[in-house]
Amino acid sequence: MWLALLTAAPAALAAKVAYYDATYRAAFKPGIPHAQVQLDLAGEKLPSKVVLRIDPKRYRNFRSSEPIEVTDDEVTWRPQGNRSSLSYEFVVNHQRSSGSYDSYITPNWALFRGDKLAPSTRVTAARNLRSRTTIEFDLPKGWSAVTPYASSGEERFRIDDPKRRFDEPEGWMLVGKIGVRSERIQHVNAVIAAPEGDSARRQDALAFINWNLPKLLEVFPDFPKRLLIVSAGDPMWRGGLSGPGSIFLHSDRPLISENRTSPLLHELVHVALGIRGDKESDWIVEGLAEFYSIQTLRRSGGIGQNRYEQAVENLKKWARRAPTLFGKSSTGATTARAVLVFQQVDAEIRSLTNNTASLDDVARKLAAKRGEISLTELQEVAQQVAGKPVQSLRREELTKPVVEREP
Template sequence: MLTMPRLAVLAAMLIASVPALAATYDAHYRVEADPAVGNLRVELKLSGEQLPGKLVFSIDPQRHRNFTSTDSVEIQGASVTWRPRGKYSRLHYDFVVNHERAPGRFDSLMTQDWALFRADKLVPRVRVTAARGLESRATMEFQLPAQWTAVSAYPTTSDELMQIDDPERRFDRPLGWMLIGKLGKRSESIGGVQTIVAAPAGDNARRQDMLSFLNWNLPHLLGVFPEFPRRLLVVSAGDPLWRGGLSAPASLFLHASRPLISENRTSTLLHELVHVAMGIHGDGESDWIVEGLAEYYSIETLHRSGGISEQRYTEAMERLAKWGSSSINLMSEKSSGATTARAVIVMREVDAEIRSLTRGKASLDDVARELARRRGEVSLELLQATAQKIAGNPLKSLDRATLSGQTAKPAPTP
């Protein structure tokens, strides 16, 4: 016979074994543009029956300023701790848009007519302490000057609210590129991907050219990466922005002066699209894998789409092989131009070896697809294991000693 204390213990065990029901609260981002001072004023409003107990933001003190709240907020260097109370709380701060990536070249900029920036810089990284099962339901709106509009990688509701959803986290934080201001844009569905190309009105960005280029090539990239985001934003502008391409979740930036296909048969636009598709980053020695795959598929996609001929494809690979021959050791934290060139040749060798071992039933596409499915950090060991699983044998083309420029040690004399 169970006594009352034992019944209480049993009841507690049963309650603990039942998964907590998911509960939600609203997180609403309101962003007001002030081009006169180059700032965006951010308000984060939380509301619901239950709110997180603490949010700790990792800020850049030079760009995130003037924090205030309806509840407790503590600022210590690069850390801001916000403790919401009750069923309703607000946090306010200023975000300095302008940021130089190189002297005189900006990767975030605000003018009198527009602003280009990363949403994940606008809202800094945050650690949230909340009850088990408690999740946010987030939206974002912009308060803009007359004739200004906003575009992002997020869908917009009929009342101009962006729906922010990050399924990997319980607290939704906006990510990717955003462009606000007096804009010109083109939009089209390509292979099931809602594709938007946007630039400031009057800028020399080739919006229609980029959209046509994507119509031609994106379907071939989707053949390798079927889990590509269903919505893609490409933003572009000219000087004084940084003269290159930069990827982010479901979005990318391309300087207006960059050609769609370079003289060496590579494409910055396709290169950054591969980064969007794969969502991977290297460990301390594997950036060559990330950059090598992106450059390989930028050329390979052009080849498959007919954008370059077989002869020009071969010439491109020969040039890369010559350039990459000076990179003896691929293992480094940051891949240089020569290292990336050699990495492309390694990827081509991996493709050929897999095709040979599987009698054409598999290729590098299968490896890249699996890495894109996993996302996150990639290493040589992960690449080796993934390729071996697909090919059925270890690959000679991924031997560490060869890739790092080491020579095999002679066997000891008996």
């Protein structure tokens, strides 16, 4: 017995987690179209190699006192000693094919995603070695910052993802002369921010979330503890985009559209689910987001039954324009068709379980799993909930013309 304990001790010690500090420092200056970013590592042990996957149009002028190798799409950095630093310039502006921007900087503010400020990173290190990561902002006088992370000091934020050994910044971020509104809604700290002078309706959006989020939390009780919603007007993209624990919504987008859907609720569902489709399953991701945006409005009383039924009729008309559900990205018509599919799935599960289960249980399981989703995985989760295969999710059913599938 003593021999077993002695031989087990070294293994236990070897498995003990060791930490090093990783600090991203991002400096912004008015009138300068890029941020100066520095990644500092400090600790008794550091990773032996750090590889950053880059777009040379957005990341440039890499420097370090340690060896680095720079190619068109990767930077390989080999930290040495107990302290090591790498610096580079991050070009903020990024234009979409439509001509609008999903990342933008002005003399008074900058709006971007944390996972763009910091290139995707692959770290080579001992398996028990983990980072304690923070992001700090060096800002002009009168500027402040909001991120999906809680503050841990002046313009300093702690990043903690238990699933990763090296924590990287993620989600939407806004720095500059900004206005902020916040409120705690059950376990969620909701923060809404926009540049000063922008037309964003921060207080309206906060009231809207206060009204609807509790109904969404009934389906997704593990919703992130912190939610950041950032808005800005033109030339930003005129829509909504979700990120981890955060959302961008153009200032001119309505809280509820004339067709009784909600761009804001749609993105909130994306945050709640945290899933992405495989090469043919974006309809699952977008369909669930639109299904629950409408359902949440109905359940909260935001729209009555008549307007809910009108919304469904509009979806049926739109869905006829979608020849298929399957594809790399879901268009508006495809998403409308997907909503009708999930209506059928919900009705079938309720029927099979004598109304003791529903699509809510499927969505909750998908949100707990997160990650990539496929039709096969959706079928398996639906079968777990229903107790038998769900016929409305059979590929043969999903490929029929939409007019034959309307309830």
